[in-house]
Amino acid sequence: MSKPLQDYTKEELIEAVKSLRQCKKFGLVWEDKLEDVAVQCEKQLPIVNEVTERAIKKAEGQPTNLIIEGDNYHALSVLNYTHAGKIDVIYIDPPYNTEDTTWIYNNDYVDKNDMFRHSKWLSFMEKRLVLAKGLLKSDGVLICAIDKNEQAHLCVMLEELFPDYEIHTITVVHNPRGVQGKNFSYTHESAVFVIPRGKKSIGRRKISDADVAWRNLRDNGGESLRTDARNCFYPMIVKEGKVVDFGDVVDNSEHPLANTVQTDGSICVYPVDGNGIERKWRYARQSVEKIKDLLRAKKVKGVWQIEIGKNFGTYRTVWQDARYDSNEFGTKLINKIVPGNGFDFPKSLWNTYDCLYSVIGEKKDAVVLDYFAGSGTTGHAVMEMNKEDGGNRQHILVSSNEGNIPTIVTYPRIKGVIDGYAGVAGIPANVRYFKTDFVDKDGTLDKLKREISPRCADMIRIREGAYETVLDTEMLKVYANQRGLTAVVFDRFELEKYLAEIEKLETDAPIHLYVFSYDKDGRADEMPDDLKHEYINQPIPEGVLEVYSRIFKERGKNA
Secondary structure, three states: OOOOHHHOOHHHHHHHHHHHHHOOOOOOOOOOOOOHHHHHOOOEEEEEEEOHHHOEEOOOOOOEEEEEEOOHHHHHHHHHHHOOOOEEEEEEOOOOOOOOOOEEEOOEEEOOOOOOHHHHHHHHHHHHHHHHHOOEEEEEEEEEEEOOOOHHHHHHHHHHHOOOEEEEEEEEEOOOOOEEOOOOEEOEEEEEEEEEOOOOOOOOEEOOHHHOOEEEOEOOOOOOEHHHOHHHOOOEEEEOOEEEEEOOOOOOOOOOOOEEEOOOOOEEEOOEOOOOOEEOEOOOHHHHHHHHHHEEEEEEOOEEEEEEEOOEEOOOOEEEOHHHOOHHHHHHHHHHHOOOOOOOOOOOHHHHHHHHHHHHOOOOOOEEEEOOOOOOHHHHHHHHHHHHHOOOOEEEEEEOOHHHHHHHHHHHHHHHHHHEEOOEEOOOOEEEEEEEEEEEOOOOHHHHHHHHHHHHHHHHHHHHOOOEEEEEOOOEEEEEOOOOEEEEEOOOOOHHHHHHHHHOOOOOOOEEEEEEOOOOOOOHHHOOOOOOOOEEEEEEOHHHHHHHHHHHHHHHHHO
């Protein structure tokens, strides 16, 4: 207030109270800085175009991974149409806002002398986090790598942007040699996990075979006798040194030895101890098959014993392992794949791998997004995971064209991992490469609809996951994937003519049909009654424009 309180009218005071109530009560306050890429969307709408010569197809029947070259603000806008609510995990390693590094904001480098350095970084991150949030599934998880310079600020911002989520900060020792600060030598960075509140999102931590703690499955504690639990006395069947099956619960009248050899050479192992006392297994017969993969047979003093060892555990909040070393498994590794790439500070492959595995280790068809893709470590980690367990996980990498990073590092690394490098066998996978582009908004809304519709074709292909071209004419395009066909008709006057062409195609699955229309209802009322195929009808460009209207309007509110 700029005048004495007694000089304000009642109405002015009421408005002042209303304004104060709208102010933030707790959280992070910074000066939101305008960013050219966001302002640009007021006059131009982002789209994507495929760079066909960079397509890779080496894994029949597996999903297609995506690389998108362009500013991630624009790419995230496109993904809000193609992938809203479809992403299982977002992993990002944004630029660290340190005194020793510079990063780009509004086409200028932000250096340590910039008095708005922190405000610019927070504005930069907030705009992209708002767009990214809408891409996550209801149980989706965001993981953000960060160091000490912005960790506290980032966590407060995340609590504000994700109020229904839990924030967990994991310490990862990534540089055991340390970076000397004024008072401490820093050996770690952080991975901030943003998890839907109340969800069990983090899976089981893998433990190496050498670190598994084995113990006898035979119960030796209190109430460990056969008579204490009849259903826990039955044979474990061992063949060629492995547990292959389980026998039925033994009748109380039978008293077998610890080991009994069968006619087929297999051995029935019973929970009988070295003194001949009949005890019980730790698991009842009706539940033991669930833990079969955790069992092993071991001969002790000439007698077969059954042991249980869990090769998994709960993730802890401090991760320390030689494989997280960013020099050994980051810089040196990428130089083997793409010699002379010049990329600074690549993340350890296994640091990223373990972050992702903690969320999607048991989700073999998960979709992973990294919109600060840089050297492509996230894509590499996803392919390694698929190689190990035969999964069909898909990665989407968004890489800024600053310094030509996508063509110098990101794409060559992914291609190198697929083809093989330095004596390392390749991992078969499929990739499609796209670049962001724009459609001007000048003129009437109808003019915009006419101009943007034919340029939405690649966005529709990404949305449907349909990359194989079946028909390609000026007004009709048909694409295929394993699920079926996607058809796009751009001629609003000749729908029946183009449907006749589509009807000639062989498919038993419903056809996803996109038809140019000036209104929101599409052209469903013009579909003939005698079509042999089932059609799922969607108007274009209405779906795209609705998404852009919402996200850019929300952007304006946040600004």
